[in-house]
Amino acid sequence: MTTPGLKALLLDLDDTLIYNPVRTFIPAYFEALKVFVADTVSPDRFIAELLAATRTMDCNDGTGPANEEVFAAAFYPALGVPRSVLEPLLERFYREAYPSLQAMIAPRPAAPKIIEWAGQRGLQVVIATNPLFPRTAIEQRMQWGGVGVDRFDYDLVTAYENCRATKSHEAYYRDIVAFLGRRPEECLMVGDNWDWDIACAARTGIRGFWIAGAGAAPGAADLEVVGRGSLDDFLHLAEHGDIEKAFVASMAERVAL
Numbered sequence: 001m002t003t004p005g006l007k008a009l010l011l012d013l014d015d016t017l018i019y020n021p022v023r024t025f026i027p028a029y030f031e032a033l034k035v036f037v038a039d040t041v042s043p044d045r046f047i048a049e050l051l052a053a054t055r056t057m058d059c060n061d062g063t064g065p066a067n068e069e070v071f072a073a074a075f076y077p078a079l080g081v082p083r084s085v086l087e088p089l090l091e092r093f094y095r096e097a098y099p100s101l102q103a104m105i106a107p108r109p110a111a112p113k114i115i116e117w118a119g120q121r122g123l124q125v126v127i128a129t130n131p132l133f134p135r136t137a138i139e140q141r142m143q144w145g146g147v148g149v150d151r152f153d154y155d156l157v158t159a160y161e162n163c164r165a166t167k168s169h170e171a172y173y174r175d176i177v178a179f180l181g182r183r184p185e186e187c188l189m190v191g192d193n194w195d196w197d198i199a200c201a202a203r204t205g206i207r208g209f210w211i212a213g214a215g216a217a218p219g220a221a222d223l224e225v226v227g228r229g230s231l232d233d234f235l236h237l238a239e240h241g242d243i244e245k246a247f248v249a250s251m252a253e254r255v256a257l
Contacts, residue, residue: 006247008155008182009118010173010201012191013129013138016211016231017114018145019106028101036093041081049079054132060164062171067131067160094136107146110235115152117238124180127157128189130167130196135159155180167196173204188226188247190234194219207250209234209243226250 014020033050034043053075060070076083118125127147129138138159142148149157156162156179158172165171177184184205191197191211198208199219210218210228218225226246227237237243 005186005251006121006123006188006244007186008124008126008177008180008188009114010126010128010176010187010189010191010206011114012189012193012197012211013127013141013145015192016190016197017108017111017127017147018141019108020141020145021104025101025104028104029098032097032100033093036097037086037089040086040089041079046079049075052078057132057160058166058168060166061169062165062175064164067163067166068134071160091136094134094140098137098140102140102144105141105144107144108231110231111145111147112151114231114235114238115147117235119152121244124155124182125152126176126180127154128167128176128191128197129158131158131160131163131172132166133160135161167193168200170200170204173201173206177204177206185251188243198225199223207247224250 011017014022030047030050034047037043037046053071056074057067057071060067064070072083076086079086115125127138127142135157138157139149142157143150156176158176163172163175165175173184173189177187180187185207187206189197189201189206189208191208194210194212194216198210201208202223207226209226210216211231211234212218212228213230227234227243229237234243237246
């Protein structure tokens with residue numbers, strides 16, 4: 001039985017639950033893509049249009065269709081290759097070539113323990129990663145990091161197929177809350193990116209735990225969080241009941257205000 005107030009745990013994936021050096025992972029991902037599509041389309045043009053379509057998708061604010069469709073409408077016409085031709089090739093890429101990137105991902109031992117703790121507490125659990133990738137790419141990274149869908153039964157994994165906003169938009173969090181059937185004040189977001197994971201979620205009423213080192217400066221000094229520290233710190237606080245206590249206390253402070 002959960003402590004009154006806390007009902008759902010939203011967890012960022014990259015550099016929160018798993019170690020993913022984005023500055024090296026993304027270039028390696030692009031290189032793998034370029035090799036895979038070289039026989040069909042100019043690799044450099046492919047990456048240029050991919051980046052442009054991703055920027056368009058990142059502007060999706062909840063008023064349009066799913067991110068996947070926003071991406072497709074911007075990408076395939078600009079590239080000049082029919083979706084019916086290129087989409088199966090990309091599906092093959094994620095099956096055959098994307099797994100070669102596994103060596104770049106490292107698990108964080110605290111991550112599965114946190115998910116197990118949440119299950120024991122009866123919390124709904126969401127993998128709240130920025131939905132710019134197809135679900136297969138996200139699920140593979142989850143598996144490489146020891147928190148795969150084959151191991152845990154999540155209530156939701158956000159991906160570009162099932163989201164109509166990206167993480168910089170409040171609609172992303174509102175849609176998660178609506179999907180769960182919860183109120184924002186019943187949810188806790190855990191993530192390393194201050195702007196996307198903490199500040200944007202806070203604007204919808206979701207409180208946050210910031211995964212950050214002691215020297216990291218928050219983007220807004222007046223924005224209160226339930227806590228901050230490493231993923232190991234979060235696990236320690238959770239197992240000792242302190243996360244739920246801090247969550248309830250912060251809720252009481254808001255009501256008092």
